[in-house]
Amino acid sequence: MSMIKVIQSGAQDFSEPAAAQIKLSNRGLLGHDKQAFIKRAGAEFAEKISTIKFAKDEIPVHLIAIGATEDYGPNRNGDGFTRNCCRDYHQTFEKFARFYRDHANKNPAKSFGIVKASHYNESMKRIELICALNGSKEAAERNGGLLADKELEKLANDKDIAVSMACKIPFDKCSSCGNLARTRNEYCDAIENGGHCKAGGLKRNIGKVLADGHVLHADNPNPTFFDISHVFRPADRIAYVCGHLEKAASAHVVSGAELAEQMGVTAPLDFEKQGAVSRRVNEQLSALQELADTERRLQSEKMAGWAQMAAAEAAKEPFNFRDAQFFKLAEVCRALADRGVILNLRDFLEMTLKTASDKLVYAVAGALPGMFEKLARDPGIIDDLAGNQFYPANSAPMNIRIWAEKVAYSRSLLHNDIEKRAYAAALRGATPGKAVVAAAQVGTAETLLAKHYALYKVAAYAAARKNSNCLLTTDHCVLQNYTM
Helix, strand or coil: CCCCEEEHHCCCCCCCCEEEEEEEEEEEHHHHHHHHHHHHHCCCHHHHHHCCCCCEEEEEEEEEECCCCCCCCCCCCCCCCCHHHHHHHHHHHHCCEEEEEECCCCCCCCEEEEEEEEEEECCCCEEEEEEECCHHHHHHHHHHCCCCHHHHHHHHHHCCCCCCEEECCCCCEECCCEEECHHHHCCCHHHCCCCCEHHHHCHHHHEEEECCCCCCCCEEECEEEEEEECCCCCCCCCCCCCCCHHHHHHHCCHHHHHHHHHHCCCCHHHHHHHHHCHHHHHHHHHHHHHHHHHHHHHHHHHHHHHHHHHCCCCEEEECHHHCCCCCCHHHHHHHHCCCCCCCCHHHHHHHHHHCCHHHHHHHHCCCCCCCCHHCCCCCHHHHEEEEEEHCCCCCHHHHHHHHHHHHHHHHHHHHHHHHHHHHHHHHHCCCCEEEEECCCCCCHHHHHHHHHHHHHHHHHHHHHHCCCCEEECCHHHHHHHEEE
């Protein structure tokens, strides 16, 4: 478990704009421009500028990111980062972060700049960054992103660029009672509410000023920063997300973790892969990324190819799991994946629950549209994939492989097999299945089953695509979620 947090540079008072363009000449930082930068960032960072290479069409920008708690106090969202934390973890910006807009950080190709350098300013007690914004289409192409036209326009007109950062932490710590929390659900509470925190607890009183002047906050001892964004609708003390505006009139402080939840900010899967604990998790993350990307594409294309999949799914004989029930689930999953078989929802429920009534299938199907995207945005995805019970075994016994060969005749998702079944269904005049439509309301149990089915498909697809001869496509795997 872990938390994602949004940290706003404007949530601490630095008495100057968070972002400022660095005016470099052909010979570097000189004269008045150098003195202005030294005044803002210090002589040490000014010297570091001379070691950083910028292309002519890259626009260097200095960003003030985070101030140390001991010197600036916690930010307005109740999050604190100590001097040691800032000193030890500022380089994660260089390693993982790019410059985005509004935390749309899932695809590096939609970034608008790169982080060239990070620095802990010892005299000013804060983290500072040097970013290179893409000043031309050529720079954007070279840096694998997009033209930072809006940012450049603001800088040219001496307007401030509001920025915020996103980080992932394994846990945070209550500044009063020391409670360690991996999620907001684990935040401490007041004694009168059944908790133990004498200061009132982070659950209900984060950001509260205590009688002794201490501001109750969450200390973040080991953050990993993966995103810095230009935000066009800054989420100040309250989230701007529709449905949460009523908090403007209350004393409630929206914490960094709650802010990330309201804004839908999650870590990109590429970042999760770098911190993955095992090869099997990495494989599944790559598979999930492909499936989520395909899901978004097909939804924008209004499910192109659905007719072929619906026809191929028509008039299937009932799934016969009896011959496989004496084998381990992981072995069954391996045999099926090796043959390009990824079970549809009804078959999956039959295999795992031994029952698949129409009522149950329809209820769970209502939660499937967009499920890969939801899974990709789940903060607990690493834990889910690490413990995925549907991950196939390394090998399968011959008997179960023979059974999987028979199953593949009617259920393989290999492109050629789907085409054959679609033609056969058309010749027989079989009635295609119905399209699945997302249900307005889905129960907790049905949502959980849909998540388990998605986890099964991620593991199965990850295993199937490792076979170089496998022509399994993400389109077929995703479209399967939209047919019954």
